[in-house]
Amino acid sequence: MKSRIRLNRDFTVGNTDNRLFGSFIEHIGRAVYGGIYGPDHESADDMGFRRDVLKLVKKLNVPIVRYPGGNFVSGYYWEDGTGEKSKRPRRAEPAWKSIETNEVGIDEFQEWAKRAGSEVMMAVNLGTRGPEDAKNLVEYCNFPGGTYYSDLRRKNGFETPFGIKTWCLGNEMDGPWQMGAKTADEYGRIACEAAKLMKWIDPSIELVACGSSGPAMPTFGEWEAAVLKHTYEYVDYISLHEYFGNASGDTASYLGCSLDMDGFIKSVISVCDYVKTVKRSSKTMYLSFDEWNVWYHSRGKDRTIAPWQIAPPILEDIYTFEDALVVGCLLITLLKHCDRVKIACLAQLVNVIAPIMTETGGRAWAQTIFWPFMHASAMGRGKVLSPAVECDTYDSEKRKGIPYVEAIGVFNAEAETLTVFAVNRSLTDDIEFEADLTDFAGYVPAGHTVLYHDDLKAVNTADEPENVIPSETDDTRFECTRAVSILKKHSWNVIRFKKA
Ligand code: AHR
Numbered sequence: 001m002k003s004r005i006r007l008n009r010d011f012t013v014g015n016t017d018n019r020l021f022g023s024f025i026e027h028i029g030r031a032v033y034g035g036i037y038g039p040d041h042e043s044a045d046d047m048g049f050r051r052d053v054l055k056l057v058k059k060l061n062v063p064i065v066r067y068p069g070g071n072f073v074s075g076y077y078w079e080d081g082t083g084e085k086s087k088r089p090r091r092a093e094p095a096w097k098s099i100e101t102n103e104v105g106i107d108e109f110q111e112w113a114k115r116a117g118s119e120v121m122m123a124v125n126l127g128t129r130g131p132e133d134a135k136n137l138v139e140y141c142n143f144p145g146g147t148y149y150s151d152l153r154r155k156n157g158f159e160t161p162f163g164i165k166t167w168c169l170g171n172e173m174d175g176p177w178q179m180g181a182k183t184a185d186e187y188g189r190i191a192c193e194a195a196k197l198m199k200w201i202d203p204s205i206e207l208v209a210c211g212s213s214g215p216a217m218p219t220f221g222e223w224e225a226a227v228l229k230h231t232y233e234y235v236d237y238i239s240l241h242e243y244f245g246n247a248s249g250d251t252a253s254y255l256g257c258s259l260d261m262d263g264f265i266k267s268v269i270s271v272c273d274y275v276k277t278v279k280r281s282s283k284t285m286y287l288s289f290d291e292w293n294v295w296y297h298s299r300g301k302d303r304t305i306a307p308w309q310i311a312p313p314i315l316e317d318i319y320t321f322e323d324a325l326v327v328g329c330l331l332i333t334l335l336k337h338c339d340r341v342k343i344a345c346l347a348q349l350v351n352v353i354a355p356i357m358t359e360t361g362g363r364a365w366a367q368t369i370f371w372p373f374m375h376a377s378a379m380g381r382g383k384v385l386s387p388a389v390e391c392d393t394y395d396s397e398k399r400k401g402i403p404y405v406e407a408i409g410v411f412n413a414e415a416e417t418l419t420v421f422a423v424n425r426s427l428t429d430d431i432e433f434e435a436d437l438t439d440f441a442g443y444v445p446a447g448h449t450v451l452y453h454d455d456l457k458a459v460n461t462a463d464e465p466e467n468v469i470p471s472e473t474d475d476t477r478f479e480c481t482r483a484v485s486i487l488k489k490h491s492w493n494v495i496r497f498k499k500a
Pocket of ligand 1: 171
């Protein structure tokens with residue numbers, strides 16, 4: 001089979017926002033306690049953060065981390081996680097039926113984010129609380145001083161404001177599982193009032209309104225339209241959440257699930273633009289895909305875990321090699337929409353449906369999905385070139401017309417590099433892949449990284465952390481303005497070019 005990508009620097013989707021490569025830490029399971037935080041761990045730093053985990057997080061170069069939830073945030077008292085640790089309350093946390101010790105809160109997390117080289121994307125509780133508490137949190141985090149909450153922060157040891165720029169107005173407020181779930185009009189009104197107060201305290205912040213919890217929600221579409229009619233003038237982004245899985249064991253269909261993500265993004269864009277039209281607005285609403293990933297491996301096991309534990313091992317998906325291919329396709333899809341999707345958060349970062357796993361008090365390692373994310377985060381920033389891929393398609397049980405090759409090119413003018421990310425979805429055939437470089441005269445191949453394993457179900461574990469890892473290949477034939485590489489059957493590929 002043959003395929004081809006045309007790379008033209010004048011036909012582009014747009015420039016990536018760094019926040020496209022964001023992630024997420026929620027107070028759930030072992031994400032915080034036993035994950036990023038382990039004061040008794042041999043690698044713990046002065047604040048109890050695990051240096052071994054930080055090292056892996058830094059490899060992913062995550063520019064922004066959403067915090068503290070997720071479903072957790074809809075019942076959260078942010079004040080619980082500030083000030084003297086010995087005085088912080090322990091609470092029964094209803095979202096995940098766990099015990100929250102509050103040893104870590106915004107005081108500590110903003111410091112962790114700094115150490116990870118990231119910004120915090122802060123979510124406020126619009127479930128059991130409301131605009132007043134959201135406003136107070138902005139004052140605590142961002143106001144310089146001389147007011148009750150800013151002085152409380154200073155008293156707690158943080159003279160300099162945290163300067164948090166990106167804020168989520170609640171989480172999945174359309175979901176019946178959410179504490180304080182609301183109808184679209186109820187949420188739209190409260191989000192609008194919270195947005196006003198928060199921006200009055202700090203006009204430089206950017207706000208994300210909750211979109212649907214996923215495209216399968218019965219109110220999807222109507223929800224976005226209603227929420228945006230209330231909030232359009234006050235918010236900057238609408239959120240999207242979607243998780244994927246292969247519960248039926250149909251890999252051919254599963255590898256095509258990024259087409260669902262693509263359709264979801266297009267639908268949300270059309271609703272945003274509809275509201276823009278009816279409001280006669282000149283403002284463009286951007287998208288924050290602030291929860292996306294594969295999530296299905298742990299769902300059965302989690303039903304057997306006893307409630308009301310501290311840091312129970314929930315949502316601990318062990319990712320297979322085929323999951324890494326799906327994550328690669330999803331990353332390419334996000335890149336294809338970088339003109340409208342400005343923020344995206346791989347949900348989540350450590351232990352909980354995460355690229356990084358730890359043993360509490362023990363080892364830390366990279367899951368299979370770590371690798372495509374690391375590659376895209378390192379080499380996917382710049383100008384995304386219009387996707388122009390020619391290849392055959394296949395039909396699966398669930399979908400028709402799935403392209404065998406999912407690919408995109410990203411040009412970084414400053415670094416003078418051109419990177420092509422490509423997934424070969426064929427389960428049986430290697431595919432010849434031609435990159436047409438007519439518009440990139442003087443660019444030559446600079447390397448081809450492949451993530452491949454014979455076994456689609458292969459995983460990485462603490463004992464075998466390098467079972468699925470990328471390798472280099474030198475198969476690219478280069479002739480004048482054409483570079484021809486081989487995409488191995490079911491593989492993730494990063495083909496690099498640089499100015500000679
Ligand atoms: O990421 C796990 C959970 O998925 C989040 O808490 C929630 O927002 C979503 O349903």
